[in-house]
């Protein structure tokens with residue numbers, strides 16, 4: 126039923142503006158893949174090209190063993206859930222779900238069977254005779270998903286489907302989507318700019334930025350071994366702190382990094398051969414820091430209490446900003462200067478081009 | 489809580505008051521004045537006393553009145569669906585963001601701004617026997633020319649053509665505006681749902697513009713019942729009154745025969761017919777699925 130998706134050398138232009146540049150990507154059968162990136166990076170465009178709502182300028186898209194990019198949207202075997210849901214306003218929920226099946230002359234009892242089954246899964250069976258305007262945002266969302274499910278597509282496409290829901294409902298629906306994916310085992314592509322959604326839902330995350338794919342990896346790979354400085358800064362909350370590097374030498378366990386006005390930081394990152402300090406930077410996540418007697422002198426500007434832990438937003442003597450972490454019982458107050466130790470195994474080193482180097486494993 | 493709410497309602501009424509006064513002055517007063525006149529023996533110089541339903545009886549017993557009613561009904565029944573149909577067709581055809589479409593919208597709308605005098609002048613050039621456009625075309629084809637303005641049947645047809653040409657701008661613009669309100673993602677959803685062009689039109693487009701189509705039809709019914717200028721200037725109601733609409737009948741009675749009472753009575757009857765037709769049309773079309 127569901128199928129793998131193979132995207133080869135895809136390019137998309139709007140007039141003179143190149144939105145996607147030579148994108149290649151393989152999605153496995155049954156995989157849940159999230160396109161993650163800042164607004165305007167081309168996530169929706171890529172999704173809409175798979176759906177057939179945007180033309181392809183160069184490259185190919187295959188679904189299963191069939192090339193689909195020359196086909197019209199309806200013949201591709203994909204179903205899409207829109208950010209705005211795009212329910213037909215004058216049709217009841219049942220008619221909304223049945224419309225696509227009627228169009229391909231599915232037998233009536235089959236339509237009924239599928240609609241009832243989908244309604245049951247999504248717990249909207251009591252709403253089947255209502256019009257969309259009589260539904261809440263969350264209910265509309267379910268109907269939109271139901272309309273996709275009944276088509277039994279080879280792949281599901283979601284374009285920021287949770288962004289119109291309030292925070293509580295968003296969290297719940299996220300979990301339900303994960304369950305739905307397990308239950309159906311279908312190939313799903315999910316577009317979002319929200320890294321929490323990406324981390325919780327994805328088998329693999331495709332991080333996109335500036336017309337290209339920055340990294341493809343599991344949530345943990347993307348988080349712990351970001352391929353580029355952009356990914357490192359985009360994924361994770363609070364954002365990774367970046368300090369400018371003025372010199373790099375071989376230290377006792379790896380690269381020893383000099384930060385102007387701060388001093389040396391010993392890391393466990395193997396010194397890459399020919400690594401140039403010019404334009405390089407070192408990245409530190411708040412969770413990889415601890416208050417200590419030695420370490421970086423951090424002047425705290427803002428305290429952010431999260432209950433179980435406390436984030437210390439401050440600056441170093443050179444003026445660069447750093448977020449450090451303390452326990453939930455932290456007694457630090459704004460204006461204090463504290464010393465912060467950094468876990469040498471958890472820091473990331475970025476060269477001038479933004480390529481990342483990590484402590485363990487080769488890359 | 490209650491007091492400010494009531495206060496605001498009062499001030500709302502105050503804001504509406506000036507308009508209400510003008511509205512009553514311009515609409516209700518003539519209506520009542522017309523009813524009053526229709527019950528009087530009256531000419532252009534004065535009133536000569538209350539005559540009860542006499543004027544109505546005279547109108548209803550006048551074969552020319554019934555002829556004008558038949559002409560008007562036929563005219564409305566044919567032109568209104570054509571205006572809605574062509575308006576819808578043009579709306580669909582010109583619903584694009586290209587410069588060409590914008591230009592064509594302007595062209596089709598431009599006839600609307602012309603006065604009835606100019607419109608009839610233009611169409612007389614087309615229909616007039618001898619050196620009219622159609623006449624010349626018929627001669628060139630070697631066909632027998634038709635006296636469009638002076639032949640029974642063809643005269644009302646010619647008035648209808650001129651009217652559709654003149655009035656098409658408003659239906660087109662209203663329907664276009666409704667089409668442009670339809671969210672694009674509905675069409676994308678329909679495309680992913682494998683809907684054919686026809687299914688997309690009937691199940692997505694039509695339900696979305698249904699309210700506007702009803703509005704356009706109502707406006708056109710009310711307007712086309714009041715057909716006057718084109719008929720008077722193109723055919724003068726002829727031949728033998730076969731293109732004479734009700735308003736022309738009223739005009740004849742009141743201002744050529746100086747029988748204001750009879751004209752007023754016929755006017756009230758026209759008012760009633762328009763009211764019944766517009767409400768009947770609304771009732772028929774607004775039943776069924778609500779959007």
Ligand SMILES: Nc1ncnc2c1ncn2[C@@H]1O[C@H](COP(=O)(O)OP(=O)(O)O)[C@@H](O)[C@H]1O
Nearest residue numbers: 139142144162163164165166167168169170171
């Ligand atoms: N129809 C279009 N015409 C011109 N530019 C477009 C069109 N659709 C999208 N774009 C541009 O393409 C870029 C990517 O858009 P999009 O795929 O919607 O981004 P995202 O979904 O990642 O926020 C943006 O710069 C946007 O302005």
Ligand SMILES: [Mg+2]
Nearest residue numbers: 168169170285
């Ligand atoms: Mg988008």
